[in-house]
Amino acid sequence: MNTILEMRGITKTFPGVKALDNVNLSVREGEIHALIGENGAGKSTLMKVLSGVYPHGSYEGDIRFRGAPVAVRGIADSETLGIVIIHQELALVPLLSITENLFLGNERARGGVIDWTAATLRARDLLRTVGLSDPPETPITDLGVGKQQLVEIAKALSKEVKLLILDEPTASLNESDSDALLALLLRFKAQGIASILISHKLNEIAKVADRVTILRDGTTVETLDCHDAPISQDRIIKGMVGRDLADRYPRRAGTPGEILFEVEGWSADHPIHPGRRVVKDIDLHVRRGEVVGIAGLMGAGRTEFAMSLFGRSYGRNIRGTARLNGRAIDVSTIRRAMDSGLAYATEDRKHYGLVLDNDIRHNVTLANLDGVAKAGVIHHEREIEVANDFRRRLRIRCSSVFQETVNLSGGNQQKVVLSKWLFADPQVLILDEPTRGIDVGAKYEIYTIVNQLVAEGRGVILISSELPELLGVADRIYVMNEGALVAEMPAAEASQERIMHAIMSGGAAGARPADGTGPREYPQ
Template sequence: MRDITKRFGNVTALRDVNLTVRHGEIHAICGENGAGKSTLMKVLSGIYPHGSYQGEIVFDGQPGEFKDIRSSERHGIGIIHQELALVPVLSIAENIFLGNEHAAGGIINWHETMTHAQTLLDRVGLGENPQTRISDIGVGKQQLVEIAKALSKKVKLLILDEPTAALNDEDSRHLLDLIVGLAAQGLACIIISHKLNEVMRVADRITILRDGQTIETRLVEPGLTEEHIIRGMVGRDMSDRFPPRGTHPIGDVTLAIEDWTVFHPLDQQRKVVDRISINVRRGEVVGLAGLMGAGRTELAMSVFGRSYGKKGAGSVFKDGIEIHTRTVPEAIGHGIAYATEDRKHYGLNLMDDIARSVTLASLPKVSRATVINEHEETVVAERFRKDMHIKAPSVRATTGNLSGGNQQKVVLSKWIFADPDVLILDEPTRGIDVGAKYEIYTIINSLASQGKSIIVISSELPELIGLCDRIYTLNEGRLTGEVARADASQETLMHHMMKGPNT
């Protein structure tokens, strides 16, 4: 890709970007949210067609003038987006060959379909029956189905956008090992990722983008450090990944959850949260750590208006008085807010603008007699846009067009405007870059210094250690430990996360 420039109206998303990828290479692209990584890949894959940008693409020695994504696929380019494009009700085999069926005269040859699908599943190391429905397998296995789907089209270059963002450590390792194996067979891969430790592990070269421009491309070699990559991404040193906490008093218990038990919504004999008791004090940041399936999100959602499962037992106390949180409005009314881990599906309406998204949980504050005062709504949203450093041309920009980090800031703005006493943040920095993470950490510290009670759920142990005053550990729905900040280490937390509730 040579001198690629892409504009959206008066906004220049890419300016003279250059990228070279070699046969059999794993090439990582790193940059902050909004740096232009996804835009560049949309140009390469034909989503932004030839003629809508300046510059040239040369693929396999030939001009790459792709008019759409099918055109790039025919030339051997496959792209797997962060939001997987699979149909849940169809089988694995049907998804792999959707739009590319083994058929003659309009009749699908199912024997050939299943045989070929099994061959592809063997290649990606997925031991599932090709007739298994997509809805019956986890996200990690769905990623492998997407790769099998790309391989079915005989790709020469595979683009993966945040391939491990939603995966646990084991699934991430398996996926990265697969990518290394495919590259060894001659497949070229481009990986967009914010997980620098994974990038350093598998990439041959790295290209860093900042503000729509190429900063540098260099080999991954022993002298290259994560700090060097971060400095290139954000334009400044970030030797300390977490802002200083400052000193502020931690007060009395604001929220206490006692003997909380929740059953699975479909299998009401199965406990997903089993007699958990935790609390958070005024001005305190408390972490919840656990492996996949530990029950962290289920606990938070069930407390927040019983948004998950069927409550079995337990009580919630606010400032020492028992409260009921049977519905989401009731939970909000008691000063509890929950920022979901899935901002695109549950945190935001991606068709709404920033202004409406910020005020959505607190519409009475900008309304008179059920009529929204749009001027007042705009003033409120503009204040949050400036305070939270949301990168957007105006508060009337659509949230679906924002980068992941800026979408997360909109979600946080929505709940901060609701002025809760207790704010539960579920994976608040998932899928966003180190610069945006630092800003969100600063916001969390600021809220704590104002006396808010914060609960942070995170799969990144360094994040919990860097942010929290105390950390609870969960395993299989049971509380297994409580660790003070001074005693917290990754080894200590992992020990508690792995042990049974009675050991």
């Protein structure tokens, strides 16, 4: 099999940090090549070099594509070669149609006038190729995340792609959408299209990858051939983190205490469509020292519930009662929710969790400025001290606390989000997809932080689309579907099959005993 891509001795330096140090990567024609490593290992930086985001001249090393040396000076150059990257944050314009997005910057035109008939016909062909049946005139905002991902791939195909780079393509997808996307990559492979797959989901890599290149601390560790012998996830993890990870989920001792936080009759309507109920009469409680998981498919209403609860930051006509230590609390604004002892780490860290063009120091202290102020004036030395403390405790990889958060890897950005809320000293912390797009080593560190919180007597609500994560971390699991809770079960009695059955059937098999220790079915 011929080699389509050779990257040799790639070195990329930013102020104060060497992101890539003599990295080598080789990709063959028609193969799926997985690129993995911890957050901050240099995966995305390497792909930005290849795709022209970091142009020729801003790095050291050589790139050969289809046997010839290339000097990629911008994204247009890489796309002309047939190299197309799909970033984790999709680059689609929500209010434009599928067709308009497919050919944005690559318009089908005659004499300077867009030929919409030709564009629509070509759009239908591309959508058929990726298995998307929606009409080409459908606005992107009307599509779910899984379908938007397919539009991005169709957009790449419109540019006659020869090497497709996918950066965490399934991070925001449910299991069925993820499987469909992986099947599509296998179809492309059969057509001779090569793919570079960046993913932290090791089970997905095992399904489709032909070879795996592991990066660690900006250097190439090794390339493994999946056809020589089966490669275990433990083997890959050891290459990523430089050590064996005996247990994915740190053990936690202790028994949850009395009820710390409870929600009764919580409902919320859609913020734009009046009368459309998206959160339906939620009754939920969290005990002191307990991790409560919320499972459900995308669109089940988990995030909508969490945001409506945290300062009514989502929805309208919000109703219900929230209690902390048995007393009703005011959560009508974000400030009041925080003052009442709640914190919410959003699933969308880039838009809602961080001020990206601010440094780590300012982001860490943002939710508790009183903690670094004297007489209403920010005490800068104290601010630096706090930020450095969390940098050490959460092992945030950065040049200093003065580094802008936009330049951090996704996992390190997530640690800054957690630092911000930990410094706010909440009694109940809501974590919404806290490990999305994060490597196994960073996940373990976050699970350890969760264990420390509950050991201090706090409560944690964990929303996650990864069922093994819920089963490994939570003490008790609620199952949510179509805005309502449909089941509740102790994690010790739960399984992936049982949770999925509850989602699909609208309830768990068997009613909960009177003592509340077993599974519970909610009427539909």
